[in-house]
Amino acid sequence: MAKHPVSLKVNGDEYDLLVEPRKTLLAVLRDTIGLTGTKEGCSTGDCGACTVIVDGKAVTSCMVLGVTASEKQITTIEGLASDGELHPVQQAFINTGGYQCGFCTPGFIMASKALLDENPDRTEEEFRHALGGNICRCTGYTKILEAILNAAEEVRTSA
Amino acid sequence: MSEYTVVGQKVARVDAVEKVTGAAQYGADVHPPGMLYGKIVRSQHPHANILSIDTSEAEKLPGVRAIITQDDVPSGRRVFATDKVLYLGEPLAAVAATDPDIAEEAAELVKIEYEVLPVVQDVMEAIQSSAPRLHGDATKDGPNRREISTQIRKLSRDKENDHSDEISKLEAALEEYPDEVYYNISAESHSEAGDVEKGFAESDVVVEDTYVIPRVHQTYMEPHVSVASADSSGKITVWASTQGPFAIRSGIAGTLGIPLTQINVIGTTMGGGFGGRFGVIITHVPAVLLSQKTGRPVRVQMTREEEFIDGRPAPGCVIKIKTGATKDGHLMAREALAFWDSGSVSGASIGSTIRVRGVYKIPNLKVDAYGVHTNKSGTAAYRAPGAPQAIFAGESQLDEIAERIGMDPVKFRLMNMREEGDLVPAGAAEPKVGYKETLEAVADASGWWDREAGENQGWGVAVGDWTNGCGPGGVYVSVHEDGSVRIFHGSMDITGTDTAISQIIAEILTVPYESVTIRRGDTDSAPYSTGSGGSVVTFTMGNTAKLAAEDAHRRILELASERLNTNVDNLELKDGGVHIVSADPPKSISLGELAAYSLSTTGGPIVGKGSFARQPSTPALAAQIAKVEVDPDTGRTRVLKLVASQDVGYAINPMAVEGQIEGGTVQGYAWAMMEEMQYGENGNINPGFVDYRVPTSADLPTVESVIVEVPAPNGPYGAKGVGEPPITPTLATMANAVKDAIGVRINELPIKPEKVVEALKSNGH
Numbered sequence: 040m041a042k043h044p045v046s047l048k049v050n051g052d053e054y055d056l057l058v059e060p061r062k063t064l065l066a067v068l069r070d071t072i073g074l075t076g077t078k079e080g081c082s083t084g085d086c087g088a089c090t091v092i093v094d095g096k097a098v099t100s101c102m103v104l105g106v107t108a109s110e111k112q113i114t115t116i117e118g119l120a121s122d123g124e125l126h127p128v129q130q131a132f133i134n135t136g137g138y139q140c141g142f143c144t145p146g147f148i149m150a151s152k153a154l155l156d157e158n159p160d161r162t163e164e165e166f167r168h169a170l171g172g173n174i175c176r177c178t179g180y181t182k183i184l185e186a187i188l189n190a191a192e193e194v195r196t197s198a
Numbered sequence: 199m200s201e202y203t204v205v206g207q208k209v210a211r212v213d214a215v216e217k218v219t220g221a222a223q224y225g226a227d228v229h230p231p232g233m234l235y236g237k238i239v240r241s242q243h244p245h246a247n248i249l250s251i252d253t254s255e256a257e258k259l260p261g262v263r264a265i266i267t268q269d270d271v272p273s274g275r276r277v278f279a280t281d282k283v284l285y286l287g288e289p290l291a292a293v294a295a296t297d298p299d300i301a302e303e304a305a306e307l308v309k310i311e312y313e314v315l316p317v318v319q320d321v322m323e324a325i326q327s328s329a330p331r332l333h334g335d336a337t338k339d340g341p342n343r344r345e346i347s348t349q350i351r352k353l354s355r356d357k358e359n360d361h362s363d364e365i366s367k368l369e370a371a372l373e374e375y376p377d378e379v380y381y382n383i384s385a386e387s388h389s390e391a392g393d394v395e396k397g398f399a400e401s402d403v404v405v406e407d408t409y410v411i412p413r414v415h416q417t418y419m420e421p422h423v424s425v426a427s428a429d430s431s432g433k434i435t436v437w438a439s440t441q442g443p444f445a446i447r448s449g450i451a452g453t454l455g456i457p458l459t460q461i462n463v464i465g466t467t468m469g470g471g472f473g474g475r476f477g478v479i480i481t482h483v484p485a486v487l488l489s490q491k492t493g494r495p496v497r498v499q500m501t502r503e504e505e506f507i508d509g510r511p512a513p514g515c516v517i518k519i520k521t522g523a524t525k526d527g528h529l530m531a532r533e534a535l536a537f538w539d540s541g542s543v544s545g546a547s548i549g550s551t552i553r554v555r556g557v558y559k560i561p562n563l564k565v566d567a568y569g570v571h572t573n574k575s576g577t578a579a580y581r582a583p584g585a586p587q588a589i590f591a592g593e594s595q596l597d598e599i600a601e602r603i604g605m606d607p608v609k610f611r612l613m614n615m616r617e618e619g620d621l622v623p624a625g626a627a628e629p630k631v632g633y634k635e636t637l638e639a640v641a642d643a644s645g646w647w648d649r650e651a652g653e654n655q656g657w658g659v660a661v662g663d664w665t666n667g668c669g670p671g672g673v674y675v676s677v678h679e680d681g682s683v684r685i686f687h688g689s690m691d692i693t694g695t696d697t698a699i700s701q702i703i704a705e706i707l708t709v710p711y712e713s714v715t716i717r718r719g720d721t722d723s724a725p726y727s728t729g730s731g732g733s734v735v736t737f738t739m740g741n742t743a744k745l746a747a748e749d750a751h752r753r754i755l756e757l758a759s760e761r762l763n764t765n766v767d768n769l770e771l772k773d774g775g776v777h778i779v780s781a782d783p784p785k786s787i788s789l790g791e792l793a794a795y796s797l798s799t800t801g802g803p804i805v806g807k808g809s810f811a812r813q814p815s816t817p818a819l820a821a822q823i824a825k826v827e828v829d830p831d832t833g834r835t836r837v838l839k840l841v842a843s844q845d846v847g848y849a850i851n852p853m854a855v856e857g858q859i860e861g862g863t864v865q866g867y868a869w870a871m872m873e874e875m876q877y878g879e880n881g882n883i884n885p886g887f888v889d890y891r892v893p894t895s896a897d898l899p900t901v902e903s904v905i906v907e908v909p910a911p912n913g914p915y916g917a918k919g920v921g922e923p924p925i926t927p928t929l930a931t932m933a934n935a936v937k938d939a940i941g942v943r944i945n946e947l948p949i950k951p952e953k954v955v956e957a958l959k960s961n962g963h
Contacts, residue, residue, distance in 0.1 A: 040299075061299055070298075075227035076220015078469070080419045081502040085887035088419060116220035129218040133210050136853040139693035139861065141217030142419040142469030148218060171896035174887065176419050176470050177693055178857055179864030180895040181903075 045109045049074065050118025058105045065089045067105035068115060076116040076145050080174070087173030090146035091115045097153035099172070116145035119152065127193040128152050128186070137186030139177030147173050151187045159191040159198075166191075204705040205915055208853035211697045212716055213467075222467045225423035225439030226499050233425065234263055236488050236498035237301035239291035239308045240508065241283035244319075244573040244881040245330065248281055249311035251290060256307035261300035264491040265308065266484075267291045273455035277483050283312075284332055284542035285575050286881025287507030289479075294488040294496050318382070319877040321516055321537040321570040325380040332542060332571040338386050340378030341535060341566045346371050384544035385569035389552050391624040397531025397562030401522025405598045409591040410946040411929070412874035413514035413539055416580045417892050420469020421505045422477070426485035427495035432456075434489070437464045438482055441471045441690055442729025447721045449478030450486060462722040465690045472865075473579030473731050477510055506885030510578030511875060513546035513569075514539040517591040519554060523599050529614045531562035534591065538584075540569040543576040550584020553926075554592040555623045557633045557663045557819060558614040563623040574877065579731060581862060582664045582922035586869060586929050590947070593660035593930030597937065607659050607934070608641050629816050632845035632908030637661055637821040640843035643904045644823040651938070654828050655838070658935025661821040662926025666919025669728025670811040671738045673746040675703055677754065677804035679797070681774060681790030683709055685716040685746075687739065688724025692921065694854035695735040699743040701850055702914055706747035707754075709774045709789065725809070733919025736850060740914030742810040750806025757792045757799065813912035820844045820923040822863060824935040830958055833951030835871060835936055842928075843904035847918035852905060859903040859924045866928020868893045874948050 042057035047067065054072055065082075068074045068091070077100060080088030084102040091100045092114040119126045128151045131137065138144040147170070154161070154169050161169065166187050167180075175183060216222040253265040267290065268278040279288050291308055295301035316330040323329050339347055350368050353361035398404050425437040434456065440446050443465040451458050468475060481498040488496040500508070515538045522531045534554045540546035551567035600610040615637070616622065618630045641647060641659070649657050674686040685703055689695065700714045718724065728734055751771060758776035759766045762785065770777050777786040796803050825839040842863040849855040872891050876884045884890045909916025929947060937943045942957040 059299070066298075069226075070229075073229070074220075075223075075229075078224070078420070079226065080421070081887055083502065083886055083888070086419065086502075116218075120219055125215070125218065132218050133214040136208075136211070136857050138217055139857055140419065140468060140470040141213070141222055142224060144217055145220045167895045171894040174419065174892055174894060176417050176472075176865070176892065177861045179860035179862075179901050180893075180898075181860040181900045182853075182857055184895060184900065 043106050045106055047108060047113060048111065049113045050115060060104065060106050062105045063101050064103040064105045064108045065100040068100060074115050074117050078142055078145055080143065087150060088143050088146040090149040090173065092149055092153050095156065097150045116149060119148065126152065128155065128190040131186040131190035131193065135182045135185040135189060137178065137182045143173060143175045147175065147183060151190065155191055155194050159194040161191065163188060202705055204701045204711050205850045207851070209697065209701060209711050209851060211694055211854070212700050213691065213696065224420055224469050225425065225437060225466045226497070228425045228437040228466060230425065230427055230495040233495040233497055234294040234296060234488070234492055235298040235301045236485055236496045237293045237305040238289045238484060238498070239293065239305045241279065241286060241288040241290055243283060243312050243314050244286040245315040245317045246283050246312040247315065248279060248283060248290065249313055252309040253291065255309065256293060256304040259300060259304045259307060261296040262293060262304045263296065263494070264294045264488055265291060265304070266487050266491055270487060270491065273453065275453045277453065277479055277487070285573050287504065287575065289484070289508065292484040292488055294492050317573045317879060319572050319574065321539045321572060324382040324570045324572050325537065327379065327381055329381055332382055332573065335381060336383050336571065338380050338383040338568060340375065340380055343372055343375045343378040380568060382571040383568050384540045384571050385548055387548045387551065387567045389565045389624040390563065392562030394531045394533045394562045394564045398522040401530045402525040403599055403602045404520065404522040405595055405602065406520040407595055407598070407945055409517045409519065409594060411515045411587040411590055412947055413511050413574070414580070414869050414873040415506060415509055415511040415875060415890065416472040416474035418470030418472055418474060421500040421502055422481045422509070423497065423499040424481040424485040425495060425497045426482070426489040428486065428489040432460055434461045434486055435464065436461065436482055436486065437466050439466050439468050439475065441468065441475045441692065441731050443688065443690065443721050444726055445476055445729050446478055446482055450482055453478060453483050454486065462720050464720040465718065468690055468692070471692065471731070472581045473583055474510055476729060476731065477578065480508065502887065503885045506875065506890065507882050508575050510576055512580035512583065513577040515587040517588065519591045519595055521595050521599055523603065525603050527603055527605050527610055527613050529558050529560045532560050533564045536567040538567065538569045539572050539574065541572055541574040541576045544569055546577045547579065547584030551588050552624060553585045553588035553663070556589065556592050557616055557661060559616050559620055560623050573881070581865060581925045585662060585664055585926045586866060589662045589926050590929035590933065593927060594933050594943070597934045598943070608637060608646055611637060611661060630908065631817050631819060632906050633819050635908060636819045636843050636845045636906045639904050639906050640821040640823050640841050643843065643902065644839060644841040646823055654830055654939055655825065656935050656937065656939025657823065657825050658931050658933065658938055659823045660927040660930035660934055661819055662923060663817050663819050664923040664926055665817045666737050666815045667732030667734040668812055668815055669734050669738050671727045671742040672725025673699070673739065673742045673808040675746040675750045675806040677750060677789055677793045679790055679794040681709065681713060681788055681793065683707055683714045685714065686719060686724065688719050688721065688727035689735055689739050690730040692730040692735055694851060694857070695730065695739060697854060698736045698850045699739050702740055702743045703747040706744065706751060708772050733921045736917050737815055737913055737919050738810060740850065740917060741813065742808040744808065744914050745810060746806040746808030748806070749808060750804055753804050753806065754789065754792060756801065757796050757804070758787055760799070761787055761792065761795055815912065816847065816910035816918055818845050818847070818918045818923045820927050822927050822931040824931045826935040826939055828936060828939045828954060830963060833954035835949065835954065837898045840867065840898065841902045841904065842924055843906055844920065844923055845906045845908050846920045847910040847913045848907050848916035849905050850915060850917050855905060855920050856903045858920045860901040862921065862924025863901050863928050864893055864898065866925040867898060867932060870929040870932035870947055871949050
């Protein structure tokens with residue numbers, strides 16, 4: 040299959056790639072660039088494990104074709120910590136035990152970060168609904184909610 | 199429990215940073231150079247004869263490196279179907295290609311000719327003589343015929359007397375039960391204690407119902423995956439997402455007829471398992487075969503759809519159950535007859551039907567269980583395998599009895615619960631378990647005693663019991679010259695167990711938790727370890743870790759005795775150093791100094807070894823209370839409150855324990871209210887998250903967990919396995935709450951809105 044030139048901007052780095060039009064952004068991130076922190080849980084956009092941030096919005100990268108992500112700013116789980124400092128959302132997931140097997144965790148953290156960037160002033164009920172696109176099978180969500188509420192508090196007070 | 203400084207604390211998990219930064223390596227993250235992508239070719243029909251398999255078109259596709267069928271399995275052990283398929287999605291061949299999309303294209307180009315056969319998906323149809331047969335007749339007698347046949351056999355054995363009259367009468371009696379010849383039976387299990395007929399005769403109230411529990415999928419978030427690499431010497435390396443690397447090693451060896459020494463299994467970080475990640479054939483064996491054929495590493499990774507059609511989910515079940523009690527609330531007898539949907543092979547957890555006995559003093563008990571073949575994939579364990587199904591029937595019916603005799607459901611349970619020394623029906627004497635403490639704890643925490651329910655609201659309670667397993671394990675501990683402690687072992691971390699092992703060793707060696715590191719070896723390097731299932735890990739590996747740390751502790755005191763010139767009896771290890779007891783001025787030496795000193799001693803470095811296999815474990819109880827509100831127009835049930843208590847023995851890491859309780863309870867909630875693998879004439883019809891809904895954070899509120907600690911005599915620090923119990927009562931908790939809210943019982947799970955509306959209609963709403 041013919042490949043198309045694509046320029047991806049991922050976590051501040053530029054990648055000039057040749058990509059088949061059928062490859063998803065998820066496949067390009069994982070198989071071509073080798074950033075495997077973003078996970079494949081369903082390939083149908085239903086579980087949220089592959090969530091990354093594209094131009095400030097959380098998207099399921101299995102539902103985006105790689106060729107359409109050219110020139111956009113992409114942040115993956117690997118790009119969240121800076122200078123060895125974990126992002127407040129990452130730290131909150133650790134502190135509350137908001138993960139178990141950890142497979143859904145990158146997706147949850149990226150979805151949470153996008154929500155907090157957009158508006159950290161949400162109630163628990165609002166966060167519950169806003170995170171409804173991400174599936175976790177281990178935690179029962181109790182400690183994930185605790186994590187995002189703690190992170191929201193942290194973001195609000197440091198703002 | 200303030201006597202401990204590291205165990206009993208909510209420390210962050212050892213894998214915290216790698217899991218929140220995306221650094222943890224799961225199975226599909228392994229990518230050796232030159233790796234090919236495998237794809238399984240699957241049956242398009244749930245029951246068919248295979249007339250031909252033609253791979254010629256697929257082989258022509260550029261990028262395809264190999265296509266294998268059963269002909270390529272040198273051992274002859276069944277990996278792929280050849281003449282007949284028994285379920286939709288059954289593997290027929292496998293492809294390896296340079297790109298995953300090419301592999302998928304090639305799999306679609308493999309031409310299969312089928313002769314379609316009639317299909318049976320329902321267990322109650324499958325046992326009929328009219329049903330299509332999966333493995334020949336495979337008949338077994340039902341309970342009455344079985345009893346009569348046993349008598350006939352007994353009489354026939356007595357050669358000294360003539361029983362021909364009696365025998366012919368009994369043979370005639372057999373004819374009264376023509377429907378009790380069950381077909382398509384994969385397995386059976388029977389238990390009996392006391393005399394149920396007598397028990398029912400002595401009861402004032404007898405209730406009989408049938409409960410139907412659907413097949414559900416474990417739905418671990420990481421689909422099955424395996425990367426295999428066979429080198430030119432024949433050595434095979436397998437990166438496997440599995441709960442049991444040693445079981446996978448022996449499984450591959452047995453299936454392919456390869457010696458154990460030729461196989462190294464590396465357990466990758468596991469994206470959930472819940473019992474469903476022990477399978478050998480699903481991806482590991484095809485990956486090995488493809489790698490052997492191509493000489494290159496091959497990854498076989500299932501899609502979510504493949505998980506639903508060819509995973510090994512939890513069996514569905516139909517349970518007919520009958521319970522008798524006196525009007526003052528004493529349980530007298532219980533009888534159950536269960537049909538478990540084991541799919542195309544045997545293996546459903548039919549023995550768990552005995553869990554209908556619950557934790558109650560029931561003097562008379564009879565349990566008959568059958569595994570039934572249907573045109574579905576085989577099943578596997580799912581968190582306390584078989585218990586949620588059996589306990590759903592038992593605990594639902596208990597509420598029906600409580601209602602008829604007018605007793606509070608919690609009081610009714612408390613009154614009948616076994617105590618230490620009571621005989622478990624068809625079992626041994628009960629050890630000390632916090633049955634009553636756990637139920638009382640959830641009743642108190644939930645506000646049960648002064649509960650209020652508005653219109654369309656209801657409360658439900660249920661309890662579920664389970665006992666953790668136990669198995670072999672080995673742990674090494676070494677102390678290094680900077681005072682740090684290193685742990686080496688071979689058991690898979692199942693969401694927190696590496697942390698528990700680290701906490702135990704830090705506690706015994708009196709070092710900060712942060713100075714301990716833990717490393718898992720592969721099957722080539724690590725001591726044998728049991729699989730991480732059956733809630734075994736904290737019990738087994740915790741005990742093993744304790745032994746290893748105690749061994750290191752002995753060596754540390756021995757070294758200190760040499761170094762400080764005093765008898766071992768005068769020495770104490772505390773705060774990361776060895777101190778001479780009551781020395782004035784104080785005299786001590788740090789672990790780091792001792793470790794450095796050890797390097798030039800005759801006895802050598804500080805290495806502790808722990809090895810362990812068996813100790814009796816103690817049952818655990820989970821008790822839950824839910825408050826729900828049902829919308830009578832839409833039938834939708836909203837959970838207002840869900841409180842879960844559990845006797846965990848001792849919580850080595852309360853944060854991890856709470857996580858297990860919360861997660862297990864929500865899985866139970868989902869089984870009760872949402873999840874169901876659905877089958878049509880052409881097999882599974884809901885192989886994806888849109889049609890097979892699992893809960894999200896929007897579906898239910900915070901689960902409140904309550905930890906109860908009644909120490910287990912043989913557990914490390916009294917700990918019991920905590921992973922499985924919390925799923926066991928939730929199905930009944932939810933059903934009992936819905937019944938309380940709407941006044942009608944729904945016996946068939948899941949309790950979907952349409953069933954609620956239907957039930958209300960039939961009740962005159």
